[in-house]
Amino acid sequence: MKTRFEEIVDVKAIGGENTKKMNELLDLAASENLNLSTADHERILLIGIDFQNDFMEGGELAVPNSHKDIENITRFIYNNIEKITTIAVSLDTHQPQQIFHPSWWIDKNQNHPAPFTIITAKDVEDGKWMAVEKQEESLEYVQNLEKLGKKQLCIWTYHCIEGTSGAALEGQFSNMIHFYSVARKSTLQKVVKGKDPLSEMYGIIKPEYDREGYHNKTFLEKLKSYDKIIVAGEAKSHCVLESVRQITEYYSDDKNMTSKIYILEDCMSSIPGFEEVTAATFAHFQKKYGITIIKSTELIL
Numbered sequence: 001m002k003t004r005f006e007e008i009v010d011v012k013a014i015g016g017e018n019t020k021k022m023n024e025l026l027d028l029a030a031s032e033n034l035n036l037s038t039a040d041h042e043r044i045l046l047i048g049i050d051f052q053n054d055f056m057e058g059g060e061l062a063v064p065n066s067h068k069d070i071e072n073i074t075r076f077i078y079n080n081i082e083k084i085t086t087i088a089v090s091l092d093t094h095q096p097q098q099i100f101h102p103s104w105w106i107d108k109n110q111n112h113p114a115p116f117t118i119i120t121a122k123d124v125e126d127g128k129w130m131a132v133e134k135q136e137e138s139l140e141y142v143q144n145l146e147k148l149g150k151k152q153l154c155i156w157t158y159h160c161i162e163g164t165s166g167a168a169l170e171g172q173f174s175n176m177i178h179f180y181s182v183a184r185k186s187t188l189q190k191v192v193k194g195k196d197p198l199s200e201m202y203g204i205i206k207p208e209y210d211r212e213g214y215h216n217k218t219f220l221e222k223l224k225s226y227d228k229i230i231v232a233g234e235a236k237s238h239c240v241l242e243s244v245r246q247i248t249e250y251y252s253d254d255k256n257m258t259s260k261i262y263i264l265e266d267c268m269s270s271i272p273g274f275e276e277v278t279a280a281t282f283a284h285f286q287k288k289y290g291i292t293i294i295k296s297t298e299l300i301l
Contacts, residue, residue, distance in 0.1 A: 001034070001082075001183075002032060005074075007028065008025060009078075009175055010172060011172070014067045014070045015056035015059070015070070017171070018172065018174070018175065020171075025175055030182050030183075037085045040085045042083070042227045043226045044083055044084050044085050044228045044230065045086045045087075045088060045223070046077065046086070046088070046232070047090075047230065047243070048232055048233055049090050049231065049232070050090055050091070050092045050239045051069075051073070051089065051169060051173045052160055052166065052169055053167070053168055053169075054092075054160050055234040055235065056170055059159070059166060060157050060160075061157050061159040063234045063269050064272060066234055068269075072296050073296065076267065076297075077177065081184065082184075083301040084180065084184070084186075086187075086189065087180060087181070088190075089177065089189070089190055090192075090243070091169070091192050092160040092201075093167060093192050093193065093195050094158075094162065094194050095162060095195075096158055099153070099198055101156065101158055102158070103132070104138070105132070105155070107128060108127065113155045116156075117154070117155040118152050118153065118155075119152070119153045119155065120152060121145075124142050134198065137198055140211075141209060144209040151200075151208070153200070191216070202243075203239065203243040203246040204243045205220060205247065215246075215250075220250050223247065226260065228301070229247075229260050229261045229262065230264060230299070231244060231264065232263075236278055237270035237275070237277075241278055241282070244291070245281075247261065248291065258289035259290035259291070259292075261289070261292070263294070264295070264299070265293050267296050
C-alpha cells in the first residue's frame with residue numbers, strides 16, 4: 001500500500017484531538033489501487049465494539065490501557081487491509097436520563113446514587129432507591145435482571161451522551177476505519193445501541209432485559225456469510241464479553257459458526273475489578289463454543 005500507517009494514525013494523538021483532515025485522508029484512500037472487498041475469496045468481518053472517546057483513558061468512563069488497544073487495532077487493520085471484507089462498529093448511545101445513570105434514582109433524602117453504586121431488586125422494593133419516574137417499570141427491570149441471572153444494575157458515570165464528543169468514535173480509530181472503507185470500497189456497518197432508557201445494552205445484539213424481547217436478528221443472520229469473525233473493543237469485561245456471549249448463545253447448536261470467532265486479546269481491556277471473572281468467562285467460551293483468543297500480531301489472515 002502506498003499510504004504509510006503514520007499518515008493515517010497519529011499514535012501520540014490517541015484519545016486526544018484528531019488533527020488529521022478527513023477529506024485529505026479519504027483522498028489518499030481513494031488513490032490506493034486495492035482489490036474490491038466484494039471480490040474477497042475468504043470473507044472476513046471485523047467487529048469493533050464501542051471504540052468511543054468516553055471509554056478512552058481520560059474519558060468519562062475510562063478503560064485503562066485503551067490507548068494501546070487503539071494502537072493495536074489500527075495496526076491490525078492496516079496490516080490486513082486487503083484481507084478484511086467488512087468492518088462493523090457499535091456505538092454506545094445514551095441520554096442523561098437512563099436507568100443506569102445517577103439522575104434516574106433518588107433516595108429518601110433526594111440524593112442521587114454515586115457512580116458504581118449497585119442497586120438490587122430488594123433496594124427498590126424496600127424504598128432505599130426510588131426511580132424519579134417510571135417506578136413500576138424500573139422495579140420490573142431490576143427484578144428481571146436477577147431472575148434472568150444477569151449482572152446487577154450498576155450505576156455508571158454519565159457517558160456516551162448522544163451528540164457529545166464523548167459518544168464519537170476515537171479519532172485515530174475513526175481515521176483508520178474510514179480510510180479502509182474508501183480504499184476497499186466497503187461500506188462500514190455502524191450499529192447504534194443503548195438508546196432504550198429502561199435498559200442497559202452491553203452487547204450489540206440485545207438489551208439485558210426489555211419487555212419487547214428485542215434482538216438484532218438481521219446482524220446475527222449476516223454473520224453466516226463470513227468465514228472469520230474477528231472481535232475487539234471496549235470494555236472487554238462488559239460490552240465485548242456480552243456481545244460474544246449473545247452471538248455464541250444464538251449459535252450455540254452450531255459450532256461451525258462459533259468456531260469462526262476470533263477475539264483479539266491485545267485490542268481490548270477490562271474495567272478494573274472485573275478482570276478475573278472476565279478471564280474465566282472467556283475461557284468458558286473457548287471450551288464450550290470453540291472460539292479462538294489470540295493476539296492481533298499472531299493472527300494470520
